Amino acid sequence: MGRKMKTMDGNHAAAHASYAFTDVAAIYPITPSSVMAEATDEWATQGRTNIFGQTVQVTEMQSEAGAAGTVHGSLAAGALTTTYTASQGLLLMIPNLYKIAGEQLPGVFNVSARAIASHALSIFGDHSDVYACRQTGCAMLCESSVQEVMDLTPVAHLAAIKGKVPFINFFDGFRTSHEIQKIETWDYEDLKDMADMDAIDEFRAHALNPNHPCQRGSAQNPDIFFQAREACNPYYDALPAIVQEYMDKVNEKIGTNYKLFNYHGAADAEHVIVAMGSVCDTIDETVDYLLAKGAKVGVVKVRLYRPFSAEALISAIPESVKQITVLDRTKEPGALGEPLYLDVVAALKGTKFDAVPVFTGRYGLGSKDTTPAQIVAVYENTAKAKFTLGIVDDVTNLSLEVGAPLVTTPEGTINCKFWGLGADGTVGANKNSIKIIGDNTDMYAQAYFDYDSKKSGGVTMSHLRFGKSPIKSTYLIKQANFVACHNPSYINKYNMVQELVDGGTFLLNCPWDMEGIEKHLPGQVKAFIANHNIKFYVIDGIKIGKEIGLGGRINTVLQSAFFKLANIIPEEHAIELMKAAAKATYGKKGDKIVQMNYDAIDAGAKEIVEINVPEAWKDAEDEGLFTPEIKGGRKDVVDFVKNIQTKVNAQEGNNLPVSAFTEYVDGSTPSGSSAFEKRGIAVDIPVWKPENCIQCNRCAYVCPHAVIRPVALTEEEVANAPAGLETIDMIGMPGVKFTMTVSAYDCTGCGSCANVCPGKKGEKALVMENMEANAGKQDYFDYGREIPVKPEVVAKFKETTVKGSQFKQPLLEFSGACAGCGETPYAKLITQLFGDRMYIANATGCSSIWGNSSPSTPYTVNEKGQGPAWSNSLFEDNAEFGYGMLLAQRALRDGLKTKVERLVEEAKNEDVIAAAKEYLDTFACGATNGTATDNLVAALEACDCDCELKKDILKNKDFLSKKSQWIFGGDGWAYDIGFGGVDHVLASGKDINIMVFDTEVYSNTGGQASKATKTGAVAQFAAGGKDVKKKDLAGIAMSYGYVYVAQIAMGADLNQTVKAIAEAEAYPGPSLIIAYAPCINHGIKKGMSKAQTEEALAVECGYWNNFRFNPAAEGAKFTLDSKAPVLENYKDFLNGEVRYNALARFNPEKAEVMFAKNEAEAKERYEYLQKLVTLYGGEEK
DSSP states (O other), rough: OOOEEEEEEHHHHHHHHTTTTEEEEEEEOOOHHHHHHHHHHHHHHTTTOTTTSSSOOOESSSSHHHHHHHHHHHTTTOEEEEEEHHHHHHHHHHHHHHHHTTTTTOOEEEEEEEESSSSSSSOOOOSHEEEETTTTTEEEEESSSSHHHHHHHHHHHHHHHHTTTTEEEEEETTTTTEEEEEEOOOOOHHHHHHOOOOOOOHHTTOOTTTOOOOOOOOOTTTTTTHHHHHHHHHHHHHHHHHHHHHHHHHHHHHHHOOOOOOEOTTOOOSSSEOOSSTTHHHHHHHHHHHHHHTTEEEEEEEEEEEEEHHHHHHHHHOOSSSEEEESOOOOOOOSSSSSHHHHHHHHHTTSSSTTHHHEEEOOOOOHHHHHHHHHHHHHOOOOOEEEEEEEOSSSOOOBBBOOOOOOSOOOOOOOEEEEEESSSSSSHHHHHHHHHHHHSSSSSEEEEEEOSSSSSSSEEEEEEEESOOOOOSSSSSSSEEEEEEGGGGTTTSSSOGGGGEEEEEEEOOOOHHHHHHHHSHHHHHHHHHTTTTTTEEEOOOOHHHHHOOOTOOOHHHHHHHHHHHOOOSHHHHHHHHHHHHHHHHHHHGGGHHHHHHHHHHHHHHOOOOOOOGGGGGGOOOOOOOOOOOOOOOOHHHHHIIIIIIHHHTTGGGOOOOOOGGGGHHHHSOOOOOOGGGGGOOEEEEEEOOOGOOOOHHHHHHHHTTTEEEEEEEEEHHTTOTTTTTEEOTTTTTTTTTEEEOTTTTTTOOHHHHHHOOOTTTBBOOOOEHHHHHGGGGGHHHHHHHHOOOOOHHHHHTTTTTTHHHHTTTOOSOOOOTTTTOSSSSHHHHHHHHHHGGEEEOOOOSSHHHHOTTTBBBBBBBOSSSSOOEEOOSSSOOOOOOOHHHHHHHHHHHHHHHHHHHHHHHHHHOHHHHHHHHHHTTTOOOOHHHHHHHHHHHHHHHHOOOOOHHHHHHHHTTTTTSSEEEEEEEEHIIIIIITTHHHHHHHOOSSSOOOEEOOSSSEETOOOOOOOTTTTTBBBBBBTTTSSOOOHHHHHHHHHSSEOOOOOOOOOOOHHHHHHHHHHHHHSSSEEEEEEOOOOGGOTTOGGGGGGHHHHHHHHHHHHSSOEEEEESSSSOOOOOOOOOGGGGGGHHHHHBHHHHHHHHOOHHHHHHHHHHHHHHHHHHHHHHHHHHHHHHHHHOO
16 A cells, blocks of 8 residues: 655654554653653544544553553553653563563563763653663664654564564654654555464464463462573564564565665675664765765664574674674663674674674764764774764763764755754744644645753754655754754854855844844854855844734744745745645644644744845954853852853854863862852843832742842942832832842843833833843843842841842842742742751742752852752652751761760860750750751850861861752652652651642643643543543642641732741741743743733632641641632633633533533532631631
C-alpha cells in the first residue's frame, strides 16, 4: 500500500508506529519523550484504533517506576504494552526491565535518549540513559532520523513479540524527537500484514490467567539460579536474525535496505566511523561530500545495539579498512572506553580486522552540536586514539582540532533561522510554517528548535530547511538564506546577520523608523548588510499585536511576513494555509483568539517595510556586542559572570574550553549571577506615580521577578541619589523618605504590579509605559540596592506583614520564570523572611529551572554574604534529599551543642559562659538562635584562651546556628512521584518545611495532568478532561495531627499568605504549605498579568480554599481563612481558563456534567472544612 507523506517530529513518528501494536500504554511525563505519550492519549481520546480494532488503553502513573510496574503487570496479564520515557525516568524503570526481560515479555520502551543528571541536570540528548540499560536483557534498537523512527519502530514491536524479548526502541532526544521532517508514514494495514498473529496468540495464551494458572516470580536458591538464568541464551542468539527478518519485511514493503548494521561510503574505504543515532545522518552527508573529493571513507550505522551481533558488524565493514573510529554519545568516567567502543573492540578481536587500529571519541553530550567539519576532523585524525569532539579540551588535551565550517547540504536547500523570545510564539509559528511547506509543496522540509533554559523570555532559535532533496543535516544552521529577528533587543547582543549568505534576506521586528534604525543598528550589522547585498526589511509586530489584542504574541504576524518574503507558496494560498493552521492551533482557545490570529496574518503580509540600505553603511565601524556593565559584586560571582555567563548569554558558550569549568567541576556556581544579566526584554515596564501611591507595597509583594522594590531613605541618601529620583514622605516615620524603584532591564513586563496597585481615587500609582523611554530609571533601582535595609523600618511595619516584609531584601531575584509567574512571588517572600539562614532542597520542575538554570543563579546573598543554600537532587527524591540536609544539620549541631555544654561547665570567662547559656537556651529557635550564635562566636573570638574546645567550636561556627530547612517543589512532585517521600518526612515529626507550588499540572513538561488536577480540566494525558477529583494532600497531612498545614493564595489574601508562611516556619515540627499558583498552562483568558486576580477569583467562588491548621495554637487550631464561596460565579471562573473551556468547546455535554461535578466537589470540600472548624474549635472568617 502506498505511503502518505506527512510532516511530523520523531516523537509523533514513534507514537504513530507504536500505537498500532499497543493494547495498553502506561505513561509518565518526562522531557523530551512526553510528546509520544501525549499523542497516544490524544489519538485514543479521538477514537483511533490499533491493528486489533481497539483504542489504546492509556493510563498515567505517579512515576516512571510506577509506569514500568504497570507495563510489567499488563504484559504478564496478556496485553501488548508500551511506554515512553527518557533519562532519569528510564533509570527508574531498570529494576522492571530486568524482570520483564527475565520473564520473556514483549514490551516496548520507546526512548528519546537523553543525558543523565550528574554534576548538573541536562534535559538534552545523548546516550547516557540507554547505555545504562544495556545489561538488563532488553534488546536495543536505534534509529538515526525521523523517517527511520517511522520505518523501524514496528521492527521493535514485531521482533519483541516473535523473539520473546522486550525492546528499548531509542532515538536521539531533541535532535530526532523534536526535529520535524517531511516523511513517509505507515498505513496500519501494512503493519497488520507484517504482524505474526500466531505469535501474538501464543503470547496471550501464555499470560497469567486463573483459567490455566501458574506462578511466576519465585525465589531461587544457589543450587539452581545460575542454570535457570543461562536458559535464556538461545532466545538472544536467535534474536538478531528475527530483527533482520522484520527489517527485510519492511524493506520489501517500502524499498529500503535496513540491516542490523548499515554501511554507507566507498567500497574501498580506508577509514570507517562506527556510530549510532542522529549523528549518522551528518556523517552520511559528510561522507558524500568527501567521496566527491576522492576520499576513501565510510560509516557503519548501528541499528541493533543489543544483542550485539559481531558477525553482522564484521560483514558491514569494507575489507579495505585501515582505521576504525567509534563515536560514543556518552561519558563513563573511569572506564577504559565508552560502551560502543568496547563492544566493537571485543567484536573485532580475533577476526580479519584484529590488527586494524580502533580509535574512540566522545561527542554530542547534552545535545552538543556535531557538524560536518567535526566529522572531517575525525576522518583526518590519525594521532589521538582517544579523543573528544566539538569542544576545546585544554585540561586533558583530548579534543580534536576542527577546520572551517563546511557546506554539505544538498544544492538548492534553503536555510532559514528565526531568533525569538520564549513565549512570543515564534517556535509555534515555525512548527506550523514547516508543516505548511511540507504538506503543501513537493519540497522536503526540516525544522529544529534551539532553546535556552529560561521558562519564557529566553532566547529561541528556530532552524528551518527546505528543498528538493532529502535533508540529512542534523546540526544547526550557521549559513542562512533568511534570518528573522523577532525581538529588537537582540540586535546588539548576538551575531545574527553575519550568518546570512550574500544576497540573503534579513527581517527585523522593531518599532523604529529610519532614524531609529540608524540609531539602534550596531555598525557591524550595518556594514554586513551593505557589503553583502542583504535585503533588509522591518515590521512593527508588537504594534500590530497590541492593536489586534494579541499583546506580545507576535508569532502569526511574523509568520505571515516570512511567507510573503520567502515566496515559497503564492501569497494568497499561503495566507489560506496559515489561517487553517491558526484555526487548528488556537481553536480550543475560542473564536475570538482565532479571529485575532487571522487579522495578524493579514496584517503581517501587508505591513512589511523594505529598507533602502545607505551606501554609507559599508564603512560603518564595528561596535562589538553589548554586554551588561559589571558593577561591584563579590569576586566569585564577578569571575563567573565574566568568564562564563556573558559568553553563554551571547550564544558563545560552545566556544568555552574545558578549563573554564575547572572551578565548577562539581556543579557548584556562585549565588546572585542573575543580577548581572540585564536582559531588557520587556516592551512596557511599570512607572511609579508618587502622587497616587499609598505605600502599601503590594506591587513589590506580588512581583514575580523582584524587580520592583520600596526603598526607605534618609535626607542624606536622597541628597546623594541620582538626579530625578522622586520621593515622598514615609507614612508613620517622620524624617524618612519613601520611593518605589523598578529595574527596567530585569523586568519582564508582566504587569502584575500595576494590576494589584490600589492607587488613589481610581488612579494607579503604577502605570505600564514604554521600556525604552523609561530605561534611565534603572539608575534609581541600582542606587536603591546600595542602600542597606533599615532595621527600624522593618521593625516599625513588622517583617511578617505585607508592607514590612517588602522592606527586607529579596534573596530571589531576576529568575528565568515566565512573566506573571504564580510560583516565584511565594518563594521570593520566603527568602525575604528567612533567606539569610535557609537551606532549600528543590524538586526538579519549574521551580528548579527558574531557580538555577546555568548561567543564571537568581538566589542571592545579603550584605553579609548570607543567603539560601540551594540544591536540586532529582524529581522523585526531593523530600528525602531535604530531610538528609536536616539530619546533617542535626548531627553536626548536636555535636557542637555537647561542646558548648562543656564550655558552660569548664570555661572561666564569664562572657563566654553567658553567651554559651544564651546559645543553649535558644538552640531550637531559628528566629533567636542566630543572634545567640553571633554572640557566642564574638565572645569566643574575644577570649584570649587557647583551649582546643574553643578552636573546635570556632572552626565549625558555620554549623552552630539553627537553620531553616525548606523543601520546594510542584504538585507533580508532591502529589505524585515524590508523595511517598513527602509523607515520610511529614510523618517524621522533625522541624522541616515543605512548600508546594500547586499549578494543578506538571508545568515544566508542558502541562500534563497530576493528582492535583481537578475534575473536568483538560491537560496532557487527560485530553478528554480529568474524570476524577483532586487529591486532598492537605487533608492527608492534617490527619497526622502534628503537622502544620496551610493552603494559601496570595492574590486572594495577601496577609494570610505571609502569616501562614511565618507560622509554618515558627512551628517546631513539620509543616506543609500548599500555594495556588496560576500558570501559563492554564490559558487564563485575562492573561498572566492578572494572575493575582485569578487567585482572588478562585478563592471567591470556592474553587480554592485558604486555611491554616496549627497544632501548636492555643485554643482554635484550625482557621478557615476563606469566606463562604459565591458559587454562582463558579462556572464563570472555569470558563475563564482554556484548560476548562476547551472541554466545553469540543464536548459541551461532557463539560456540563464534569463542571457540575467539579462545582459539587468544591461545595463538598468547603462543607468539610467547616466541619474542621467545629472539630478543632477553630474560627471561620
